[in-house]
Amino acid sequence: MTSMLEAGTLVTLCSASKKDRFLVTLEDGGKLETRLGIILHDQIMSAGYGGKVLSHNGSVFYVTKPTLEEYLRKIKRRTQIVFPKEAGYILLQLDIRPGARVLECGTGSGGMTTVFASFVGDEGRVYSYDVREEFIELARRNCRKWRVEQRVSFKVRHISEGFDEREVDAVFLDLPDPWNYLPQVRDALALGRRMGALLPTFNQIERFLRSLEENAFVDVEVVEILHRALKSDPDRLRPEDRMIGHTGYLIFATPILYSNRGDGVI
Amino acid sequence: MTSMLEAGTLVTLCSASKKDRFLVTLEDGGKLETRLGIILHDQIMSAGYGGKVLSHNGSVFYVTKPTLEEYLRKIKRRTQIVFPKEAGYILLQLDIRPGARVLECGTGSGGMTTVFASFVGDEGRVYSYDVREEFIELARRNCRKWRVEQRVSFKVRHISEGFDEREVDAVFLDLPDPWNYLPQVRDALALGRRMGALLPTFNQIERFLRSLEENAFVDVEVVEILHRALKSDPDRLRPEDRMIGHTGYLIFATPILYSNRGDGVI
Amino acid sequence: MTSMLEAGTLVTLCSASKKDRFLVTLEDGGKLETRLGIILHDQIMSAGYGGKVLSHNGSVFYVTKPTLEEYLRKIKRRTQIVFPKEAGYILLQLDIRPGARVLECGTGSGGMTTVFASFVGDEGRVYSYDVREEFIELARRNCRKWRVEQRVSFKVRHISEGFDEREVDAVFLDLPDPWNYLPQVRDALALGRRMGALLPTFNQIERFLRSLEENAFVDVEVVEILHRALKSDPDRLRPEDRMIGHTGYLIFATPILYSNRGDGVI
């Protein structure tokens, strides 16, 4: 019933206590050193998905297939990344689907790039802009590890110079000053489609909302998504003592045609 | 720049005040009656995506392309449905992707069925079980309207009889008593993959957690996702006065191989 | 064991289902008409605290002593009032205690006036300013009904004219533009003591924070207090479906002596 895992496979090692978790790319002769002891990659390959391995000092670990939720949390980052709680909601609000063409700016550590690339599939395409070359490189590596790099066109360019793409299905902005670039967004986005942005402070939201209004974006939604975990002990069921109090606010909006204006209503 | 919309297209009409929203399947000669006046489908077709239409008494509406987030909120339902805030998070936790084979039980009104079917693409497949034939019919109609019906196999059967599928990539349970069916879930799920469930009460969570432990499911996560909207007025930025206080808790877990047991650790 | 209740007593009638609740001032020959039937005040007087009365058509009600929490929720109002969740926290942050002298502005419907007057006791004093005479009248009636009117000095005056009091133990501002009146607050407050304000929007908070800094108020705290109720059914324990998403933010700060400035640090 168990199948051997091959070198090159990305797996999750999860301690029985669930406190320690590792994302490991298996290598022949590889070794994982943890505070709960050493595990050989060969052990993991033999155990297979759903299998159990013991570290050299007897600690129990399980082998599972990493999910995008986990990958996103563990991704190598040099910036704040979008959390799974927000990433999932963005997919539905921007109506991402297999085959979609999605434009994002900036790339950052590539967390959201990986999410978009996972869901657009091989028929879709992600265009990811960032002015900082080192971030593009990091994002490229993060996408490669999740095996979706081939679906992404990375571009080192400042958004003020505009985007190459037209008629894309969605635009997502993770920038400190998205209010400066709404004309560029409008030029790239297909009619009737939606843009999203992530902003941490109320000052930014206020400014962005004014800009959306001036640029004839309608159907504006501002929302925060909160993730509240429970301890999973059935005898002492209760919320976790600590929670993330804030990551950022999501803003979504849809541009309408200017040609419909001229009557003062927008 | 504007393109005519064809009969049969599903569009969103959104009032300038954003308070009124309509999902409309366009028909030649069709008519939409709202408390803000009457709009002819012909007007909508001519306006196109991003266009503006005026009702017979002058109220302004915009035409946009419906998103999955909106469709899910507006779906015809006879049951509580999964909300967008949860649906997005489920996609990441269950690692849904184009080409995936996903099993769900029960179908209910088909909200989550539509979400899964949207993201698995034409290469993927959703198997949706419910014992209540009328719900299957409703879900089928809801999937059809979103044009993903062809990706779903609906089955009128009680979960206790087991699933036909093996090696599926994910299982999602929206049932009042998921604790009774973990062996069936284990039989259907590929090794190392994850199952999810939605439960509204703590009594259910407690019981389910015990059952997960007895059935050797590990890496358990219990979480609630909260959606808190802000009013989008930049001069009076503040959270909405009312919010949804509760929909349900999400529980995720991964079965491990029984053959690895026998040492009392699980 | 039961004691008769006298005319003039304020009591709570609470239906067995807990859905209907009434605050009643008992009168000889009085009558309470509810959607669950009619109850005579004489019945309530005989039943006494902890007693049960049946309406003319058999609905069950219990007689309890009203709490300040309940009074505050039921108070006659013409303005948004401070909620119990905020009122309690304000008491601790402003260090209200028996014998304290508390200044508030504006009075509004008198909700917070009633709270302060309840906790300062007969040795304390509340000074409540509002420019709108009709609100002062409403607040006076609300304090009278809770039998604390004698502890309050109401003053019809605009805050810009300054307060009569000096060396008060706490100041609370429920005004749309508290940033305009920090010198007046400073003049009234005893050294080392704290002021609080309630503000609904982020725009107001931003402006108020700048003003606090300019006016040498330190130890600033901005907080929102959320109240999340659970349904009290032990078989289906879960949060309530709806909750209040927003009432307002509380800001607390303490002025320091200007004479200590002059070094650019504040």
Add this chain to the structure above:
Amino acid sequence: MTSMLEAGTLVTLCSASKKDRFLVTLEDGGKLETRLGIILHDQIMSAGYGGKVLSHNGSVFYVTKPTLEEYLRKIKRRTQIVFPKEAGYILLQLDIRPGARVLECGTGSGGMTTVFASFVGDEGRVYSYDVREEFIELARRNCRKWRVEQRVSFKVRHISEGFDEREVDAVFLDLPDPWNYLPQVRDALALGRRMGALLPTFNQIERFLRSLEENAFVDVEVVEILHRALKSDPDRLRPEDRMIGHTGYLIFATPILYSNRGDGVI
């Protein structure tokens, strides 16, 4: 304008950055050592409330009067204590007021004892039971430091032996198994008055709710109070990154007379 502070006074030293805070009882010749440098108590006495002091290496601190909110957060503890967000709400729900007689069990570190004793004033009385003598001693010291010890009768006794008091205005239980002691609560509480309890887990809430029903307590409320702070930077207004996700749930209820039963309704 500044007044000298006397030895024996409890003051707050708050660093300009607001990150460091100290509760200090002033002593002649005393010295406060902090990671931001050393401050002499004499400096604090001369600065007075609202004054500024510099540590030996130039760090700025302000002198303010400690509030009950701060005292509660800083109290010496050997147990989880009730937080200010809950303490304030309890005051309103239990209708504590100057002159009230309040019974609590168990005493714990004396946090809630201090709160009750502060608000009942010199005419009121707090009766605080705990079976653990060392906790009573800690609580006594905590009340003494806040100068309310004389209003409290501490009793080393297990609740199962019952309370000495009758007709008290409120009862508060901070025990792991409050469901075992509802008859004792009923015996002590005046008719029509309310009891409160703090419980951290859903399992406990479920069990307590069943017990409340069996013991004819009505008007049950279960609630959690959440405290969400904002960073107080007006240029980057946003919630704090981390928040306390859980302290406990508050349950309030009022016993009704058994003599009114016998009809199956309760």
